[in-house]
Amino acid sequence: MASPYEIRADFDARTVVVYQAYSAAIADAALRAGRFTAPFSFNRMTWIKPSFLWLMHRSNWARKSGQERILAVRITRDGWEEALANAVLTTADPAALKAAAVHVQWDPERSVRGAALNHYSIQVGVGRHLIRTLVEEWVMELTDLTPQVRKAATLIHGGGAAKAQRLLPAERVYPLPADLERRLRP
Template sequence: MVKETEDSKVPYRQIRALYDDQTITVYQAYSASIAVQAVKEQKLNASPEFLLGRMTWIKPSWNWMMYRSGYSTKDIKQSHILAIKMTHQNFQRLLSQALVVTGTSLTASERAKPVRVQWDPERTPSLGVLPYRSIQIGISQALSQTWVEQWIESIEDVTEKALGLMEAVKDDPQVPLEVLIAKGLVPDEKVYEVPEDLRETLKMI
C-alpha cells in the first residue's frame, strides 16, 4: 500500500507534472551559453559547453526546480530555466531503466543502470518543505546522447516565469497556489499516472 503523509492525502512518493495527451514537461537549469543556443536550435547539445559525459538531472516538479536553482538566481550555471517536453512513451522509457538511489553503496549490476532516481522533499512555491516527495531523474552518459538527440520534443526558456514567481512570493509568501497558477507563475501540475510495473521500479508501492 502507498504510504501517505500524516497530514495529507498525497502519497509519500508521487509524480506530479505538467502534461497533455502527448507530452510531459520536465525542467533543467543551465548557464546562458548553453540555454540560449539550446532554445535557438532546439537541441540541448547545440553549445559545445553541454557535456554529454555528465549525469544530467531532470525534474517534473516546477517548485523543486525553483528550490534547486533559487528561482534561477543561485549561480550563473543555473541562470536559465528550460522547460523540456518529452513524449509519454520516452519519459516512461527513462523510468523503466531507473534505479532508486537511497545513499547506500551500489552493486556492479546497480551501477550499470543508466538512470538514477531520487525522491526528495517536495517544495511550496515559496520553497517551504512539504511532507511528501518529488522525483528527480538522473540520466547517465550511457543514455544521455539518445535522450538529447532523440527524446526531446521541444525546449522553452521559462526563466522570466521563475523570476516572476520569486517576486510574487517575496511580496506575499502565503499567496494561494491557485492565484499563482492563474497568473501563469506556477504550472497547473497534476498527478502523473504511472503503470504498475514502473511503480515497482520507482519504489512507489
Template structure:
C-alpha cells in the same frame, strides 16, 4: 509561453500532501521536465531545440525534474549562479516511460533489492538514477510529500539530449516574474500539474 498555468493556491488544494508522487504537466504527446543552466548552455538549447554546444557535457550526469516547484527550490527561482536560464523541456511520453522503467534508486532499498550488492550491480548497469526528495513550498519550506528527480547518463542522456525532445522553451522571464509574487502567494502563477500514474517506483 506554451505552458498551461494555474494559480498556486488553486493547485495546492488538488495535490496530495503526503507520499511519493510524480507531479507533472503532460498530454498524450509528451511530458514537461525542467532544467536550469548557465546562459551558454540554456540559450543554445532553447535556440537549437536540443542540448549541445561546447559547454554541454554528455559525460556528466544530468538531472531532470517534472515538478516545477522542486526546480524552483533547486535553482532558487533562477537566482543561483549557473542556473539562471530555466528550461521547460517537453520530451516524448514514451521516452519518459522508458526513463522510469530503467531507473534505479540512488540509495539502497531492501524492499526492492535482496542485498546491497544486488542494488550496486543494478546501479552500475543503469543509465538512470531515481531520487525522491522532500518537495518544497514556493518559499522553500520542506513538505512531507516527496518529489522525483531523474539523473541521466550515457546512452539515456544522449537520447534525451537529441532524439527524445519535442520542444525546449526558455521560461526564465516567467520564472523571474513569478519570483516577485512570493510575498503574496495569492498572486503566484505556476504550471498546472497533476499526478502521473506509473507502476510503483
C-alpha cells in the same frame, strides 16, 4: 489515501514536461538550436525534474550560479517511461547504482515559499549512455521559462505568493504503469 511518492507533472497524451536549470551559455545555445548542443555536456549525468517548485527550490528561483536560466523540456511519454524503466533508486546497492543507466531519487516536494511538504518529488538522473537518446529522440520542445520565474520570484519576495502561484505550471498526478510504480517506490 494517496501515496507520498506520486509523480506530479505537466503532461498531455503524448508528452511530459521536465525542468532543468542551466547557465546562460547552455540555455542560449539550446534555444538557438532548438535542441541541446555544446556547451551542454553529453558526457555526464543530467537530472530532469517534473516538479517545477522542486527545481525552483534547487535553483533558488534561478539565482544560483550556473542555474540562472530555467528551461521547460517537453519530452515524449514513451521516452520518460523508458528512462524510468531503466532506473535504479539512489538508495540501491552501490554496484547496482553504478551500473544503472538512470538514477532516481525522491526528495521532499516544496511549497511556493520553499517549505518542505509531506509528499515527495522525483528527480531522474539520465546517465551518459542515454543522454543522446534523450536529446535526439525524446525532446520535443524547449521553452525558456526564465522571465516567468523572475516575475514569480519578485511577487513571492514582495508578499504576493498567491499571485505568483498563478504563474506556475499546472501539475497533476502522472499515471505510471503499475510495474514502474512498484519499482520506483523507496
